[in-house]
Amino acid sequence: MKTLTSSLLLPLVWGALVSMSQGQIEAVPSSLQAPAEAASPASDPDLPSALDPATLQEMVQASPFTRAVNPSDSLILTGIAFIDGKPVATIFDTEKKQSHIVSEKANFQGWILQEAMPAADMRFAQVKVSIGGEVVSIRYDKDAMAPDKMKRDKRQDGGAPPPPAGDSFRKPSRGPSEEDRKRYESLSDSAREKFRNVLRERFSDPKFRDAPEEDRRAFLKSTFEKIEKEDQSSRKR
Structure with missing residues (x-):
């Protein structure tokens, strides 16, 4: 096939331009059209969803590391x-x-x-x-x-x-010393339970709770020393 000369191409191009200006554009064949944007595929329930920053808010405010x-x-x-x-x-x-x-x-x-x-x-x-x-x-x-x-x-x-x-x-004025605490911890389980029972009984009494602190201390001290002495005697047997 021979190559078309410019004298033959010019009328063809000019005719196409005239048709476009007059709104006579023919439909472009589907084979020549640009492919449409593919529809976004539906989310797969088996795949992990995107991270939502809102879910990390509690962790940021109260970090488990602190x-x-x-x-x-x-x-x-x-x-x-x-x-x-x-x-x-x-x-x-x-x-x-x-x-x-x-x-x-x-x-x-x-x-x-x-x-x-x-x-x-x-x-x-x-x-x-x-x-x-x-x-x-x-x-x-x-x-x-x-x-x-x-x-x-x-x-x-x-x-x-x-x-x-x-x-x-x-505001407490004074309390048991560290030595007193160690004495209590050195008691046997039964002796400590006995002392706690006395405390429960006494502190459940409103009269004892309202009594002067010095009187309560004196009673608890004498009670503790009595239980401690009995506990030491039972261990020596």
């Missing part, structure tokens, strides 16, 4: 009482700014009071609570309950301080 490993690190004992001879403890969560009541029956969080060891001086009182199957010791923390720190925490977190717990928040 969280207290021991639950008792953020818990403070604020009071111990005996109702019908059974111990009841109030515990304050400094992290969540919430107060909880714990007894021998599980509360709504599943916490169970395993042991209560009241003292004339709240600084040396102690409870053992089962939290998530783990038994932790919780004590009163004078520094954490200081008014200045509570006000600071309230401004920073917007939380409210724990409700007053009566004698639990009285």
Whole structure:
């Protein structure tokens, strides 16, 4: 086939331009059309979905790497009482700014009071609570309950301080020494249980709780020394 000369091509091109200007454009064959954008395939339920940054918000705000490993690190004992001879403890969560009541029956969080060891001086009182199957010791923390720190925490977190717990928040004048604590821990299990029973009985009596601190101390000291002496004698037999 011979090549078309420019004299023959010119009328053809000109005719095509005239047809376009008059709106007589013929449909382009489908084989020459640009392929349409492929529809996005439906998401496959077997494939992992895209990461939603909102799901990481809680982890960023409360990182597991900075969280207290021991639950008792953020818990403070604020009071111990005996109702019908059974111990009841109030515990304050400094992290969540919430107060909880714990007894021998599980509360709504599943916490169970395993042991209560009241003292004339709240600084040396102690409870053992089962939290998530783990038994932790919780004590009163004078520094954490200081008014200045509570006000600071309230401004920073917007939380409210724990409700007053009566004698639990009285500033203690003095308390058992470390030596007294060691003497208590050196008692046999039966002797310690006997001493705790005396404490439960006495602190469940409003007259004893309202008695002067010096009188309560004198009674507890004499009771402890008596139980300690009996315990030592039984061990020598």
